[in-house]
Amino acid sequence: MTSRAFHLSLPGASLVSAPQSLFELLDSGVRRILDWPLFTVGNMPITLIFLVKCILFLIALSLLTRISRYILGTKILSRTKMERGVQYALLRAFGYVVFLLGLIVGLDTTGLNLRSLLVVGGALGLGVGLGLQNIVANFVAGLVILWEGPVKVGDWIEVGNTQGEVTRIGARGTWVRTFDNQVIIVPNSEFINQRVSNWTANDRIVRLSIPVGVSYNSDLDEVREVLLAIAKSHSEVLASPPPAAIVTGFGDNAVNVVLRVSTSLMTERTPTIKSDLFFEIFRVFREKNIGMPNPQRDIHIRSVDAPVVVTTQATHPAP
Numbered sequence: 001m002t003s004r005a006f007h008l009s010l011p012g013a014s015l016v017s018a019p020q021s022l023f024e025l026l027d028s029g030v031r032r033i034l035d036w037p038l039f040t041v042g043n044m045p046i047t048l049i050f051l052v053k054c055i056l057f058l059i060a061l062s063l064l065t066r067i068s069r070y071i072l073g074t075k076i077l078s079r080t081k082m083e084r085g086v087q088y089a090l091l092r093a094f095g096y097v098v099f100l101l102g103l104i105v106g107l108d109t110t111g112l113n114l115r116s117l118l119v120v121g122g123a124l125g126l127g128v129g130l131g132l133q134n135i136v137a138n139f140v141a142g143l144v145i146l147w148e149g150p151v152k153v154g155d156w157i158e159v160g161n162t163q164g165e166v167t168r169i170g171a172r173g174t175w176v177r178t179f180d181n182q183v184i185i186v187p188n189s190e191f192i193n194q195r196v197s198n199w200t201a202n203d204r205i206v207r208l209s210i211p212v213g214v215s216y217n218s219d220l221d222e223v224r225e226v227l228l229a230i231a232k233s234h235s236e237v238l239a240s241p242p243p244a245a246i247v248t249g250f251g252d253n254a255v256n257v258v259l260r261v262s263t264s265l266m267t268e269r270t271p272t273i274k275s276d277l278f279f280e281i282f283r284v285f286r287e288k289n290i291g292m293p294n295p296q297r298d299i300h301i302r303s304v305d306a307p308v309v310v311t312t313q314a315t316h317p318a319p
Contacts, residue, residue, distance in 0.1 A: 036048065061099060061103065062099070064098070065095050065098045065099045066095075068094070068095070068098050069091050069094060069095045072090075072094055073087065073091050077091070084152075084154045086149070086152065088152065089149060089152065089153075089169075093147070134189070137189045138172045138187050139171050139172065139188070141187075141188035141191065141192045142169060142171055142172070142188040144192060145174070145188060145191055145192075146169060150191070150196065150198065151166055151174065151191055151196065152166065152169075153169060154166065155198050155199075155200050155201065156198070156200045156206075157196055158196070158197040159186060159190055159191060159196045159197075160186075160190065160194060162178070163176075163178065163179075164176040164177045164178035164179065165177045167183070169188075170185075170188075172188065173185040173186055173187050173188055174186050174188055174191065205238065205241075205262050205264050206262065206263055206264075207260060207262050208261050208270060208273060208274055208277075209258050210227075210258065210260075210261070210274060210277050210281070211248075211256065211258050212256075212257045212258070212259060213251060213253075213255065214254055214255050214285075214293075215253075215254060215290075215291035215292070215293045216254070218255070218290050220247065222288070223245070223290060224245040226285070226288065226290070227257070227259045227281065228243055228244075228259075230259075230277065230280045230281055231243035231261045233280075234261070234273070234280075236263050236269070237273070238261075238262045238263055241262050243259065243260065243261045243262075244259075244260045245258070245259050245260075246258055253293045254292070254293050259277070259281075261273075
């Protein structure tokens with residue numbers, strides 16, 4: 001007796017197997033594209049999925065660097081007595097170290113031979129030689145500024161024609177806020193190649209000089225007492241070092257006197273302090289009849305061909 005095999009075909013079986021094969025085909029195609037080697041570095045092929053992983057790794061490493069800097073600044077350095085500029089320099093250096101170590105660990109984890117990066121380094125060196133000199137010079141200058149500390153965040157500096165407070169030291173340039181609350185980004189290399197005046201490098205005390213001219217008929221002892229009293233009455237003038245009023249010379253029309261005061265207020269307020277002192281000096285001098293002569297010139301006429309008419313009354317044209 002012969003046996004026969006019966007095959008049962010279901011109509012829905014083709015409908016189920018067809019989408020599965022389509023998805024598998026698409027999945028294999030996407031994987032083939034992602035695993036397709038774009039180029040090789042040494043013996044390691046660089047694929048699209050590898051580049052995506054590298055981008056995600058760099059984003060995560062940047063976030064980790066910022067979080068670690070935030071924790072170091074708020075939990076540790078903020079409780080110390082370090083100056084704000086020193087704290088900023090330490091945070092920047094710590095961020096660079098964390099990012100560099102994380103980058104080295106990430107490259108080593110992927111199995112990339114670091115020696116093969118010499119080729120990339122050579123290409124970068126060629127790029128630097130062709131047009132990246134300024135970027136590299138500013139970056140190195142920024143590292144020197146953070147390490148040596150000639151300019152720190154919070155210092156009041158003057159470089160070239162720019163004068164203001166340092167608010168940020170970046171990788172390429174330093175942010176300087178002027179009197180007008182305008183931020184000027186100065187390349188870091190200018191702080192290395194040019195002369196820089198740092199008013200607050202040693203401490204926050206700033207000395208102001210107020211020049212005053214008084215007539216020759218004035219009592220200089222009284223002038224000195226009045227100026228010192230005005231300086232001491234100002235709430236933002238320091239008692240130590242004490243104010244001083246000195247004579248700097250004899251001018252053509254006045255005796256030149258300078259009032260020197262010191263203040264520990266942020267130097268962006270110095271124009272206001274000087275203005276307050278000028279206002280008070282002018283007011284007190286008028287009350288005490290201390291003369292502040294204007295510049296005068298004597299004209300000597302030796303010879304003229306036409307007659308000279310001298311009048312003391314103002315003439316007005318006829319209507």
